[in-house]
Amino acid sequence: MTDEKTRLGELRDEIDSLDQQIMDLISARARCAQEVAHVKMAANPDENVFFYRPEREAQVLRRIKEHNPGPLPAEEMARLFREIMSACLALEKPMHIAFLGPIGTFTQAAALKHFGHSVISVPLPAIDAVFREVESGAAHYGVVPVENSTEGMINHTLDMFMSSPLKICGEVQLRIHHHLLVSPKHKDQEITRIYSHQQSFAQCRQWLDTHRYGIERVTVSSNAEAARRAAEEPGTAAIAGDMAAELYGLEKLANSIEDRPDNTTRFLIIGREEVPASGHDKSSILVSMRNKPGALYQLLEPFHRHGISLTRIETRPSPSGTWAYVFYIDFEGHMEDETVRKVLAEVDEEAVELKRLGSYPIGVL
Numbered sequence: 001m002t003d004e005k006t007r008l009g010e011l012r013d014e015i016d017s018l019d020q021q022i023m024d025l026i027s028a029r030a031r032c033a034q035e036v037a038h039v040k041m042a043a044n045p046d047e048n049v050f051f052y053r054p055e056r057e058a059q060v061l062r063r064i065k066e067h068n069p070g071p072l073p074a075e076e077m078a079r080l081f082r083e084i085m086s087a088c089l090a091l092e093k094p095m096h097i098a099f100l101g102p103i104g105t106f107t108q109a110a111a112l113k114h115f116g117h118s119v120i121s122v123p124l125p126a127i128d129a130v131f132r133e134v135e136s137g138a139a140h141y142g143v144v145p146v147e148n149s150t151e152g153m154i155n156h157t158l159d160m161f162m163s164s165p166l167k168i169c170g171e172v173q174l175r176i177h178h179h180l181l182v183s184p185k186h187k188d189q190e191i192t193r194i195y196s197h198q199q200s201f202a203q204c205r206q207w208l209d210t211h212r213y214g215i216e217r218v219t220v221s222s223n224a225e226a227a228r229r230a231a232e233e234p235g236t237a238a239i240a241g242d243m244a245a246e247l248y249g250l251e252k253l254a255n256s257i258e259d260r261p262d263n264t265t266r267f268l269i270i271g272r273e274e275v276p277a278s279g280h281d282k283s284s285i286l287v288s289m290r291n292k293p294g295a296l297y298q299l300l301e302p303f304h305r306h307g308i309s310l311t312r313i314e315t316r317p318s319p320s321g322t323w324a325y326v327f328y329i330d331f332e333g334h335m336e337d338e339t340v341r342k343v344l345a346e347v348d349e350e351a352v353e354l355k356r357l358g359s360y361p362i363g364v365l
């Protein structure tokens with residue numbers, strides 16, 4: 001045997017032995033999670049048991065990232081643990097996660113990034129349908145897009161919070177890469193039409209104007225639907241992401257055609273219960289103020305005085321009347337924090353209405 005073969009053999013034996021140890025440890029961890037489920041059920045025999053604990057998951061993933069010894073990057077290690085925890089949670093209780101479908105959308109990719117692959121993901125045709133599915137209890141949690149770094153807020157999601165009793169339980173960000181996709185069956189044909197979602201067209205506008213000027217652009221309900229059509233119709237292409245490309249067996253004519261290299265979408269996790277503090281949290285509120293001079297100043301001043309950082313403020317027309325506005329505000333901290341309590345008490349005194357949408361861990365992955 002050559003030296004190379006001997007050494008390879010030794011290393012592979014070592015990998016086999018390590019794999020066995022990893023497997024034994026993952027199994028021990030899974031048994032622990034089963035025990036956790038029994039403890040939770042025993043403590044709440046008559047109530048809804050919350051098996052999924054977003055604050056605990058965030059703490060576990062943060063610790064993994066902080067203590068990762070390398071050589072694997074911390075992000076990669078956290079991703080592996082994300083999947084281990086997902087499988088452990090599925091042993092406790094299989095989670096139904098509603099998302100803005102169809103299958104193959106970026107929202108599904110975000111749901112799997114946040115919850116791992118051991119959940120049952122349920123595609124729904126519209127943002128309000130995702131809210132309804134969670135409100136009715138048919139799904140445990142929902143995932144909806146809320147803002148894109150190129151295109152701004154997804155107003156439909158913001159407006160749903162005005163009437164929905166649901167809470168925000170988490171956030172997840174996804175780097176969005178769009179590709180120009182064609183079916184290998186039709187790839188020699190001239191492309192006369194491109195399908196995509198309106199948001200994706202907007203995120204690739206400059207690239208399209210430069211490289212595919214004059215080709216008909218047809219807006220459809222999702223990227224996945226665009227990919228489905230391109231797979232079937234000769235002479236067409238789709239702009240969509242990797243999941244949709246894989247799902248419909250499409251090839252990339254051009255890779256990562258988004259105009260901004262940092263194109264990112266933020267998604268929210270919506271659920272029926274409040275999330276305890278994880279130690280590194282964000283909160284969201286909706287506030288409507290009286291229409292008078294200085295109203296916005298009055299609203300923001302307590303945040304400034306108490307040193308609380310705002311991460312976003314958006315204005316939406318109020319459903320209650322013409323030229324009345326509702327402010328959607330994200331800020332750092334948890335509603336259980338003493339300082340946040342004080343600020344919200346002050347805001348509440350001045351506001352016509354203050355709605356607490358929830359506190360949740362700042363996205364870890």
Ligand SMILES: O=C(O)C(=O)C[C@]1(C(=O)O)C=C[C@@H](O)C=C1
Nearest residue numbers: 033036051052053056085088089
């Ligand atoms: O700590 C818990 O409450 C668990 O249920 C265990 C565990 C885990 O595998 O670490 C699993 C699911 C929860 O969402 C959080 C953590």
